[in-house]
Amino acid sequence: MDALLEGLDPEQRAAVEAPRGPVCVLAGAGTGKTRTITHRIAYLAQRGHVAPGQVLAVTFTKRAAGEMRTRLRALEVHGAQAVTFHAAASRQLRYFWPRVIGGSRWELLDHKIRIVGRAAQRLGLPTEAEALRDLASEIEWAKASLITPEDYPAAAAKAQRDIPAPAEQIVRVYQGYEALKAEAQLLDFDDLLLHTAAALEDNAEVAEEFRDRYRCFVVDEYQDVTPLQQRVLDAWLGNRDDLTVVGDANQTIYSFAGASPRPLLDFPRRFPEAVVVRLERDYRSTPQVVSLANEVIKWARGRPAGSRLRLIGQRPDGPTPLFTEFDDEPAEADAVARRIRKLLDDGVAASEIAILYRVNAQSEAYEQALAEQGIPYLVRGGERFFERAEIRQAMISLRSAGEVPGSLPEVVRSVLARVGLTDDPPAGGSARERWESLLALVELAEELVSAVPDADLPRFCAELDVRAEAQHPPTVEGVTLASLHAAKGLEWDAVFLVGLVDGTLPIQYADGDDAAIEEERRLLYVGVTRARVHVWLSWALARAAGGRKYRRRSRFLYGLVPEDHPAARVARREPLQQKKAKPTCRVCAATLLEAQAVKLGRCTSCPSDVDEELLVRLREWRAGRARELKVPAYVVFTDATLVAIAEQRPLDTAGLVAISGIGASKLDRFGDDVLGLVRAGSGY
Known part of the structure; x- marks a missing residue:
């Protein structure tokens, strides 16, 4: 004891x-x-x-x-x-099924997209993969929140959800999905x-x-x-x-x-x-990382008393967190890759480095920059370790190896030499990835021996089976690229938090909702607390090289950037805790609560001053872009967003992004087109 x-x-x-x-x-x-x-x-x-x-x-x-x-x-x-x-x-449902429900057990539906697609198709709705994923997510949210199809519209409006289609359509898809599932005697994970x-x-x-x-x-x-x-x-x-x-x-x-x-x-x-x-004693991170994490979360609004944990660093001192501003994303990605190369040269393992971003679409620039530096990387969420062909083959070889002399790591390396584990790594490509995976098994054997000195090959195979069941793979050498959500529960020696601009973190659709903004702040907190020693925080003022510098660094960085940093001048001009005003109706000045009203900028009951000719032009333009991109029209802009544009008639970028539903990515892709249409009808 x-x-x-x-x-x-x-x-x-x-x-x-x-x-x-x-x-x-x-x-x-x-x-x-x-x-x-x-x-x-x-x-x-x-x-x-x-x-x-x-x-x-x-x-x-x-x-x-x-x-x-x-x-x-x-x-x-x-x-x-x-x-x-x-x-x-x-397990419980399988055991109690005969007594509670009777008959043969219904099969488990691994992925609901197929059934959602059938429900949408019956209703004549779009069935593109992106649209179906969004519909499936809404159904998952509703079921996890104990919301029936009939209650969905009111619940979605109350939660101010940015829904992918009109609520009535989502209700019909939800009802159709449940009916099709019952007909086929299938259960989804929420049904369990x-x-x-x-x-x-x-x-x-x-x-x-x-x-x-x-x-x-x-x-x-x-x-x-x-x-x-x-x-x-x-x-x-x-x-x-x-x-x-x-x-x-x-x-x-x-x-x-x-x-x-x-x-x-x-x-x-x-x-x-x-x-x-x-x-509150933090054993993971240096005091410098802990201090930064505490600063990030202390500015949170509406924190209940029970959430006010203040971490106390227990490790020795480490380097100061780095804040860096760039003119554009390619420059940011290149600098991150060069910094990672220096860490690697200084002895930090690639598997102990992560690049974290808010949305998966941000990974492309960093993948390219790392490739140009010859740095191996893994995009978290790819093929699972124990599902890889070389690992399945390796485990078969290990189980059938028989008696092999030597320590456990020596035995494992000897057996895996038969399936491709050479002394020196291949030059690159898929052969290098296969070699890295096999080497990870040897490292896992070394880890097991350090904990259980007398472990033998059968014990090692049993440990692999346990890990495979738990989907808990060993570390493969490579820099991790992951979203902030995917990084939860993980940790690295060095963490690069990139793309920290308003519209991305906090994400654009969170604006106007204090609770959503605070959740975005917690995402940054989670990102910072993934780091043990090194933290890099960066942002770029433009997306493309040489592009227009319309972006602003994340509001969550105000008060964090050191006073002697060049970007601190901006921070001093911005109030640290300027509470965002609740959106109000531009007609009657009432506070707007419903998502549709926020998007329009007015109460849905107030008179519309829509420019009908502009709205027609916008719809024609949207239809053309949707055909060009091979996506449903609402993926370009929803009807409500088009109406808001035709009512508010923005003449510049600031006016356009002030409309709910238009963030940095849509501004980049469609902003010039939309502003051109508005200006053409305004005599500019």
């Missing part, structure tokens, strides 16, 4: 030793939350407070669940369940949660059996729970309170998918007797 508590700081130890019952761990980035909760599970089991098989720990990704299982095995805790919400619900909750809520015998099986619950990343997941958790608990939750409201970045930090922040109110522990 002493060994189990050894090395924990006072706050971590308080969380581990808290008695059974409600426990809320408010854990800042890098404060050792996974270590804390796995040690708590081990502590409760070793003290006899709960049998390992009665523990159900849930999190949000297979990778996080795999990491939790790996740590529990290292702590000699066997039998505790550590899975995702969906994996837990799937809905049916599991219903099984426990409506069947006392089933609920009693489940609650007798599981007595202790742990929820990681609790700030990301959706109303649907909370409903499942409530069904699991019944009237019990043996629940440990861990989370950080400052890292809530999935509100667009229905997540909410409210259950985390309201936990002490729901369970007044709960033990609340705050983890």
Whole structure:
């Protein structure tokens, strides 16, 4: 027991030793939350407070669940369940199906796009991949938020969602999707949660059996729970309170998918007797990185008391964060690649460097710049490690190798030499990628031996199987390119936060919504806290080389840029916390709340002063561009945006971007065309 508590700081130890019952761990980035909760599970089991098989720990990704299982095995805790919400619900529904529903089990629908496409096609709606992805996302948000098709329009308006089509069309697609799914006897991932909750809520015998099986619950990343997941958790608990939750409201970045930090922040109110522990000692990042992260989040508006964690750096000092402004994106990307080359030359591993951006479309410039520097890179979200052909072949060879003399790493390297692992790497291309993947297996063998000195080849193969199931691949040597959302839960020695301009971070469609703006700020906070030592923050004033410098650096950088930095002059002219005024109607001056009204710039009930001739020209132009780009017309601009342009008749860039729905990317692609049409009708 002493060994189990050894090395924990006072706050971590308080969380581990808290008695059974409600426990809320408010854990800042890098404060050792996974270590804390796995040690708590081990502590409760070793003290006899709960049998390992009665523990159900849930999190949000297979990778996080795999990491939790790996740590529990290292702590000699066997039998505790550590899975995702969906994996837990799937197992439970499979077990209870014969009693609750009966008949053959319905198949799981891995991807809903195909069924959404059929529903849209029946209604005569666009079926291009981009349009279907947007519709599928709206259906996912609605189901995760426990919103029925009938309630969708009001709920979407209240949430001020930037919907991809008229609400009535989305309702019809949602209804059609559910009907087609039922006809084919299919379940999507949200159905797993809905049916599991219903099984426990409506069947006392089933609920009693489940609650007798599981007595202790742990929820990681609790700030990301959706109303649907909370409903499942409530069904699991019944009237019990043996629940440990861990989370950080400052890292809530999935509100667009229905997540909410409210259950985390309201936990002490729901369970007044709960033990609340705050983890603020940051063991991941240098004090310089920690200080920057604290500065980013301290300017957040409307922060509930429970979210006000102030990280305290525990590592030695490191370099000062770098802020850099560029004339254009190619210059920014080139400078980032050159800086990465210097880090590599200084001994930083490529796998310990990441370039993070707000939207995936930003990656192209950095891919090109890295390629020009001869720097290998990985775009996160590509083919999974254990699904690669060379890894599948390697695992077959390892399983059938028989007796091979030598240490485990030597054995693995010897076996993999038969399938292409040479002493020296190939020149490049796909052969180099294959070689890097095989070498990663050798490095994984070395990692296993450091933890289990007597590990042999069968033990190594078993470890690979566990990791493959958890989709938890070893590190492959290459700079990581990823969106800020995809970077959540990861960390690197050096992080480059790029493209930090208004309209991108915060994203343009977040403007006018304080809650959405604050979520964008939290994205930057998450990005900064991914770095252990080096942080680079940069922005470009123009998109194309030599282009018009119309961009402004992100408002989130005001107050962060050092006083002696050239860009600080701009910061001094801008108020640090200038609250954005609520949009008002240009006709009656009333505050605008609905997304449609914000886009139009007036109440929908107020008279329109639309220029009908201009609107016709805009629609004709949009139809032509849509045909040229092979996309639905609304992907260019929605009807509401065209009406807003025809009403407001902007004559310059500032007036155009003031219209909701027109951000940096659309300004770049369509701005000159639109302004030309407006000016032509205005005599300019």
